[in-house]
Amino acid sequence: INCELFTCDAATKKLYEKAKKERIDTVWDRALAMQPQCGFGEMGLCCTNCSMGPCRIVKVSDDGPKAGICGATEDTIASRNFARAVAAGSAAHSDHGRDIALALYHATGKIRVKDEEKLFKIAGEWGIAVEGKDASRIAREVAEKALSEFGKIFGKLLFLKRAPHKRQNLWDELGVAPEAIDREIVEVLHSTHMGSDADYRNIIRQAIRAALSDGWGGSMIGTELSDVLFGTPVPRKVEANLGVLKKECVNIVVHGHEPTLSEAIVMAARDPELLELAKKQGAEGINVVGMCCTGNEIAMRHGIPMAGDFFQQELAIVTGAVEAMIVDVQCIMPSLATVAKCYHTKLITTSPKAKVPGAIHMEFDEQKGLDIAKRIVKEAVMNFKNRKGEVYIPDVKSEGEIGYSLEAIIKILDRVTNSFAHPSGTVKPLVDAIKSGVLRGAVAIVGCNNHKQPHNSCHVTLAKELLRRDILVVTTGCGAHSCIKAGLMSKEARKYCGKGLATVCELLDIPPVLHMGSCVDISRILVLLSEVANYMGVDISDLPVAAAAPEWMSEKAQSIGLYAVASGIYVVLGVSPAVTGSENVTNYLTKDLESVLGGRFEIEKDPVKAAEKIAVHIENKRKRLGI
Ligand code: BF8
Ligand code: SF4
Incomplete structure (x- = not known):
């Protein structure tokens, strides 16, 4: 090729x-x-x-079956497949959230939580009394409440209250406000069982509930409690791309999603005894780098280099310089075991939910986190001397500024707020910039890599096309890896911006593409949008914003796309979901949903055309807002 x-x-x-x-x-x-x-x-x-x-179902000719053996139509089959993918995506994100809540539950009393302010804020939102209690006790109560969100018997998800009132009312009217997270996912599986729901609109309605229970439930719990446990990200500089591997060091790639594992590995790699051991093996030190969403998590909180995205995981091993690739859950290609066999690399799985034949399994348990992490790091260190064949690390890396959590963004906005005597701690300066037209709007570019689209170039082309139209870009997941590698998270990237956006970036001292984290952290974007909508007294669907996943592939991305649409957002997909065999389902997702939820999907493979469509959408929203 x-x-x-x-x-x-x-x-x-x-x-x-x-x-x-x-x-x-x-x-x-x-x-x-x-x-x-x-x-x-x-x-x-x-x-x-x-x-x-x-x-x-045969569509290409008049011959052939037009219904399944049970009589299921193309609409039923396509919508069921779509809904099941959404449920699996929601399950993956939400189970990640549950694991973080469990980690917080078990951590209480043993470690100090890193962000007490956020802990108290969540306790307040959830009606947990804080008077006379220490942080440790509050953390346990918050963790318990978070865990009950997965299986509570009655009542809606607590974080739904963060959405604008209009949105909450709409969800209630449509019967899509999710209740217990696990139940929403179970209901998709039940209703799409053979001989249950055959009505594509109703099937998608239940898929929406499961998706919303991801974005405003499992993912949001994952993000918020990770911040409480490990700290809320603040802007910092990091290096990115496979050039961050170091020939003279023990290289450890941490790959997957849950920060509980990666945080422990980062700590263990700083252990003086292990560093000494590494030197004894002839290495200069221990170099931990992150891949995929784990890469985002540890980069944001520790400045650990972002080694690469989903499609670079095999290539990291091909360098011949990786002593261990440590993985937990999601987006881990089973092929890694085969590739690792050709080099000296040890592939180490750590989650009982994700074992790979051919890998070494060293199960992680957050209660004994650091001890296990040290044992894993030791495996890597002792493997340094086993390098064989040519070691080749391409001299390709870039630098960018990452870690724009909502809290960090508000702090940055305060810089101009104070200088103009505005109230601090609000999104007012952002709203002002949008209202004045200096900034036309904002777009989230998120998602994966997919061989159906040229790797990275769709993310990057789309981002550049939007920047020159004065549209701010926020990004997460592998989209974030693409953008930082292309230099779009550096101050110099202002050269790609229109005059308005360049001025805003200069004034706020930010890059034009803001890194907001991993894929569960898209929940940060939901909260930011809610803050802006609430400040303006409108719904999310009224805002001049959009989302795009130009290279998406995972079921999680399908869940994200649907919760974004159900939150009122226009979502442009570069790869079509597997529904096009049903005209009804395709039209429902790409057209009709807009009149119901204010958001819809658009399928557009070409990133330049996607940018044009997004720009038209944003200008229409502006017109309707009268700005
Ligand atoms: O959750 S962007 S390839 S790494 S699914 Fe996976 Fe896609 Fe990357 Fe993270 Ni998100
Ligand atoms: Fe065929 Fe069974 Fe599916 Fe019906 S439910 S379409 S019979 S596989």
């Missing part, structure tokens, strides 16, 4: 060439071997929900 065509990232190109020379198959090679991909699956027209199947 000509890698010039599939990626715009220089480190990826160089390491792909090395992989080819060393006969290593990567994600791109397997994608090529998979062609042509199954049309039934691609259109969402294959059903395996019962053992009378698999059934598939």
Whole structure:
């Protein structure tokens, strides 16, 4: 394959060439071997929900089945498949949230929480009395309440109250306000069981409930309690791309999602005894770097370098310089075990929920976190001397400023607030900039990598197209990795901005693309939008904003997309979800939902056209607001 065509990232190109020379198959090679991909699956027209199947609906000719063996139509099958993917995505994010809540629960009394202010704020929001209690006790009560959100018997999710009143009322009217998180996911699985719900609108309604229980439930719990435990991110500089690996050091790549593991590894790697041991093995030190969302989490809180995105995980091992890749859950390619076998790299799985054949399993338990982390780091250190073959680390890295949590953004806005005698601690300066038209609007660019789109270049092209139109970009997940690698999180990136946005960035001393974290941290964006909408006295759907996932692939991304739409946001997808076999379902998601929820999906593969469509959407919203 000509890698010039599939990626715009220089480190990826160089390491792909090395992989080819060393006969290593990567994600791109397997994608090529998979062609042509199954049309039934691609259109969402294959059903395996019962053992009378698999059934598939034939669309391309008049011949062939137009219903499944049970009579399920294309609408039923496509919407069921869509809803099940959303439920799986919501489950993954929410289970991450639950694990963080459990970590907080078990941590109380043993460690000091890092952000007491946030702890007290959440306690206040959730009606937990704080008088006469120490932080440790409050943390336990907050953790208990968070855990009960997953299975409580009655009542809506507590964080829904953060949404604008209009939005909350709309959710109530439509019957989509989620209750217990686990139950919403279970209900998708139940209602899409063979012979249950056959009405595509009703199936999508339940999928919306499950998705909202992710964004305003599981993900938000994950983000907020991670901040409480490990600290709320503040802006800091980090390096990014595979060039952050160091030839002379023990290199440890931490990959996956949950910060409980990665925080412990970061701490363990600073242990003087292990550092000494590393030196004895002939290394200069221990270099911990982060991959995918774990990369975002530890970069934001510790300034640990961001080694790479989803499509770079195999290539990290191909450098020959990685002593251990330590993984937990989600977005971990099973191929890593095969690639690792060709080098000296130890692939270490740590979660009982995600074992990989061929990997070493060292189960992580946050109650014995540091001890286990030290044992894992020791495995890496002792592996340094086993390097074999050519070690090649491309000299490709960039630098950017990351860690723009909502709290950090508000603090930055306070800089101008104070100088103009505005009330501090609000989003007023941001609203003023939008109202005046200096800033036309804001867009979240999020999501993964997908071989159906050129790697990184869709994220980066879209971001640049928006910046020049004076549209601020916020980003998370692998989208954030793309942007920092392309230099869009540095102050110099102002050169890509229109005059208005460049002025705003200069005044606030920020880059034009703001890193807001990992994928669960899209909940930060929901809260920011709510703050802006509340300040303006409107709903989220009235704001000149949009979201885009130009290279998405995961079920989690499908859940995010749907909760964003259900929160009133226009969401542009670069890869179509598997629903196009049903015109009704496709139209419902891309057109009709707008009149119901104020948000909708748009499918647009081309990032330049996506930017044009987003710009039109933003200008229409501005007109309607009279600004
Ligand atoms: O949750 S962006 S490839 S790493 S799914 Fe995965 Fe997609 Fe990356 Fe994080 Ni999000
Ligand atoms: Fe076929 Fe219906 Fe069974 Fe699906 S649920 S596999 S469409 S018979």
